[in-house]
Amino acid sequence: MSLPRITADTLLINADIRTMDPLVPRAEALAIAGGRILAAGSEAEMRALAGEGAEVLDAGGRLVLPGFHDTHIHLQDGGHHTVESADLTEAGSAEEIVEAMAAFAGTHDRPWVFGSFYNSALLTEKNLSAAVLDRAVPDRPAMVTAADAHNACINTAAMRALGLTAATEDPPEGHFVRDAEGNPTGYLHERAVTWVNHRRPQPTDEEYREGVLWAQAHANEHGITGVLDALVEERHRRIYAAMAEAGELTVRVVATALVKPGEPAEEAVARLSRMREQAQYEMFRIHSAKFFFDGVVENRTAAMIEDYSDEEGGNFPVMFPGEEIAALFPAFDAARFQIHVHCIGDGAVRAALDGMELARKRNGPWPSRHQIAHIQFIDPADIPRFAELGVVANVQPLWARMEAPVSEMSIPVVGPERSKYIYAFGALTRARAELVLSSDWTVSTLNPFAIIETAITRKPGREELDVEPLLPEEALTIEQCVAGYTMLAARAGWRDAETGSLSPGKQADLIVLDQDIFACDPRDIGETKVVMTMLGGRAVHGGV
Structure with a gap:
């Protein structure tokens, strides 16, 4: 008794395919069955594998590669930060942080105002502090997080809401930047960022x-x-x-x-x-x-x-x-x-x-x-x-x-x-x-x-x-x-x-x-x- 012949339900033709498979490194067409690769080869060979009613996709001679894998990414957290925050990617100065955060705060009345993705090489504890953020958001807690997620800053209202004072000890592997009198400036390093994130209102x-x-x-x-x-x-x-x-x-x-x-x-x-x-x-x-x-x-x-x-x-x-x-x-x-x-x-x-x-x-x-x-x-x-x-x-x-x-x-x-x-x-x-x-x-x-x-x-x-x-x-x-x-x-x-x-x-x-x-x-x-x-x-x- 012969086994039923597997036929393709989808063909991708007229393509410059680099398969990354050393056995068949290049091809001009692919046959797909049930969401999996059936074969790669010439268009004629792949058409011979097509089942009745198979969908034919013409790649127009374009390059086809396996789907890419990003092997170090923060998909869930990054998506959430993008959705909830002001985008500070282009902010190159404290003044631009203030402008972006003030504008974003004006778009909603949520209890906290967040911003993300500032450049920590340009904005550091030397030019970013609670006092700076207070100019943008004086009336409710605010937090901005660097693109590297190893640095952040909160405003005075956030420090008050979280109980962050001179008496608060640094968390392990973290640091609250302080002024000459030992008072937190609002700038956060490493696990101090985590300390705040665990205490802020949770999404x-x-x-x-x-x-x-x-x-x-x-x-x-x-x-x-x-x-x-x-x-x-x-x-x-x-x-x-x-x-x-x-x-x-x-x-x-x-x-x-x-x-x-x-x-x-x-x-x-x-x-x-x-x-x-x-x-x-x-x-x-x-x-x-x-x-x-x-x-x-x-x-x-x-x-x-x-x-x-x-x-x-x-x-x-x-x-x-x-x-x-x-x-x-x-x-x-x-x-x-x-x-x-x-x-x-x-x-x-x-x-x-x-x-x-x-x-x-x-x-x-x-x-x-x-x-x-x-x-x-x-x-x-x-x-x-x-x-x-x-x-x-x-x-x-x-x-x-x-x-x-x-x-x-x-x-x-x-x-x-x-x-x-x-x-x-x-x-x-x-x-x-x-x-x-x-x-x-x-x-x-x-x-x-x-x-x-x-x-x-x-x-x-x-x-x-x-x-x-x-x-x-x-x-x-x-x-x-x-x-x-x-x-x-x-x-x-x-x-x-x-x-x-x-x-x-x-x-x-x-x-x-x-x-x-x-x-x-x-x-x-x-x-x-x-x-x-x-x-x-x-x-x-x-x-x-």
Whole structure:
């Protein structure tokens, strides 16, 4: 008895397809059946697989790629902040913050007024304070949060509502900036931001859901079909699970659950194991443990091996003591969690690698693909350790350009010698490290094509600053960038059996672009538009 022949219900023809599958790297047509890739090949071959009434989509000769994966993004929080806040992205001064916040406050009568995404390299504790925000919002609490989420500021009404006074102690791994008399100025560093967020009025689940709906549409518009939400707690799990059960997600979400300093390893593993058990959906999974090992250079919380090189000097300790890392990393590794670590300074990077090496020695090697994110600075001795330990470098290339956060903040603080290894992506790839690209949205744009352009040019876009490239020897190729958003990104998220390439049996997650990013001038890549994004064989953005 012969098995029934599988036929395609959708054909994509007249396309320049790069499948990212080494067995069939290029094709002109795809056959799709039940939301999955049936085959790739010539148009004639694919038409021969079409079932009766199959839909035929003409790509118009355009480039087709697997859907992109953003492997470090704050989808739920970013969507919510975008929906509830004034957009401060373009604010370059305290006066512009005041103007934007005053205008936004006039649009609603909610109890608090929020603003988000200001540039913490331009607006610091030196020029932003409660007194500044009081000029914009004098009559109710207000809070502005930097794009990096490591810095924020609240007004006097907010300090009063929260009970923040000179007697309030700094939270662990956080700091309330104070004046000469010890009174809080309103400016917040690191976990002081969290302290405020936990005490402010809490949004409803519906408000968070609306944020996810907005954010995933924004991601789909830019060709993103999969994300790794880089910080989830119980609320995030609850919202994503409800949306997965309701069939509302249009991006595939994997997530990394937060672990905080001081939590015993056994308790932390048990807590995350319960979260993992409650997050096993086709469209949403928790698979990893998230650690913050340091903060950012802008507020001098990057952990370096040696002290800072500027006149002020000093340093910042790794946020987890060595004995905690030695307990937590092997425990999570043994429980088959991926480990995902925020590391800006070279000291944080080394501590993370040491912990991962210890876990490997204790438990033996397995395809964990533990990840270190950001890697703004790295000691050259640690570069080969990524490949040796099977650790994935999760990088945000948009930051690798000679703008204020680098030229005015990072290089002066860290010094010229260590700055030879700032965003050393080329050196990592030459040392055979597996590199994935991501945005850290809402810290910066999630547009992968703007990110790819800077990864190749190490410069801002044409419409931005005209500056010299930042360490051009650290540039990536277009091939490395696309792999870092597709095949390697899917593998880093433990979902390469289902996505990452347009291979038979995998999900039909793909994008159609308006230009060939492999052939155009690299300085034009950032202008690329997504004509269609398809998830599981269904268009979730645009169409052809």
